[in-house]
Amino acid sequence: ETGVTQSPTHLIKTRGQQVTLRCSSQSGHNTVSWYQQALGQGPQFIFQYYREEENGRGNFPPRFSGLQFPNYSSELNVNALELDDSALYLCASSLLATQETQYFGPGTRLLVL
Amino acid sequence: AQSVTQLDSHVSVSEGTPVLLRCNYSSSYSPSLFWYVQHPNKGLQLLLKYTSAATLVKGINGFEAEFKKSETSFHLTKPSAHMSDAAEYFCVVSEPGAGNNRKLIWGLGTSLAVNP
Numbered sequence: 001e002t003g004v005t006q007s008p009t010h011l012i013k014t015r016g017q018q019v020t021l022r023c024s025s026q027s028g029h030n031t032v033s034w035y036q037q038a039l040g041q042g043p044q045f046i047f048q049y050y051r052e053e054e055n056g057r058g059n060f061p062p063r064f065s066g067l068q069f070p071n072y073s074s075e076l077n078v079n080a081l082e083l084d085d086s087a088l089y090l091c092a093s094s095l096l097a098t099q100e101t102q103y104f105g106p107g108t109r110l111l112v113l
Numbered sequence: 114a115q116s117v118t119q120l121d122s123h124v125s126v127s128e129g130t131p132v133l134l135r136c137n138y139s140s141s142y143s144p145s146l147f148w149y150v151q152h153p154n155k156g157l158q159l160l161l162k163y164t165s166a167a168t169l170v171k172g173i174n175g176f177e178a179e180f181k182k183s184e185t186s187f188h189l190t191k192p193s194a195h196m197s198d199a200a201e202y203f204c205v206v207s208e209p210g211a212g213n214n215r216k217l218i219w220g221l222g223t224s225l226a227v228n229p
Contacts, residue, residue: 004156033217042203042219043157056216090156100145100164100207100215104157 003027004093004105012111013081021076021108023091031055032074033102034066035090043090049074050096086112115140115208119220127228132176132191134223136204139185145207146187147217148178152200160202163187174198199227 003026013019025032031050035043045058049068063079072093078085088109092102120135138144148160161172168180178189187204204220 040222042221043217044219045216048216058216092157100147100217101159101162102217103159104149106156 004091004103006089006091006105006108008108009106010109010111012113014113015081015083017081017112018077018079019081019110021078021089021091021110023074023076023093023105025072025074025091025093026103029093029095029103030072031094031096032068032072033092033094034074034076035092036060036085037088037090037107038084039087046076081112083112086110115142115144115206115218117146117204117206117218117220119202119204119223121223122221123224123226125226125228126194128196129193132189132194132198132225134189134202134204134225136187136189136220137185138187138204138206140206140208142208145215146178146180147205147207148172148176148187148189149203149205150200151203151222157203160189194225194227196227196229199225201225 005024007022033048034046037043046060047057048055052068065077067075088107090107091105094102117138146163149157151157161170163170163180171177176191201222203222206218207215
């Protein structure tokens with residue numbers, strides 16, 4: 001176990017709805033990265049938060065947004081859900097933004113109907 | 114830009130036989146390379162990492178990988194497969210991202226099946 005937790009574990013939404021996913025980073029880690037993993041694919045980088053600021057973003061539209069809180073926990077928000085947003089969403093924490101080793105949570109599986 | 118190619122999408126071995134999962138990378142830097150494992154319905158677990166120290170890297174659960182610069186490879190091996198090794202394996206390369214972060218570039222994964 002890495003100490004990174006995510007909630008909820010599973011979620012079902014319908015097209016057009018909004019969703020918020022949550023992540024608690026490992027103790028002492030100030031950097032959180034979010035990934036989307038579609039079925040049968042590798043994880044795709046969404047964005048990273050370092051000390052409450054966005055610190056890099058992948059090729060995802062603005063309806064994917066995030067927050068990091070003073071305790072370094074994080075949220076991923078997705079607006080106007082589309083069917084293709086169905087995926088496993090993974091959160092990873094690291095000690096520093098420059099540190100390459102990331103520790104992953106178990107993920108939230110989102111199904112959009 | 115860096116990239117990573119996992120040469121086999123699926124590998125099947127018998128329990129007790131060696132495992133070889135192949136990975137090639139392209140990089141204009143001295144790369145950092147990782148192998149992660151993902152068991153069904155579980156998160157990703159770091160198996161091992163290479164960061165320009167010893168070229169033969171030992172990881173958890175008896176896995177190891179050898180960095181070969183001349184071949185731009187970082188293949189994952191294990192002498193004897195166990196049933197519990199059945200999982201999805203990802204080869205990952207790290208590159209500088211925007212700002213001061215490091216971005217992980219993931220391969221598409223290799224599904225390892227272990228037969229009794």
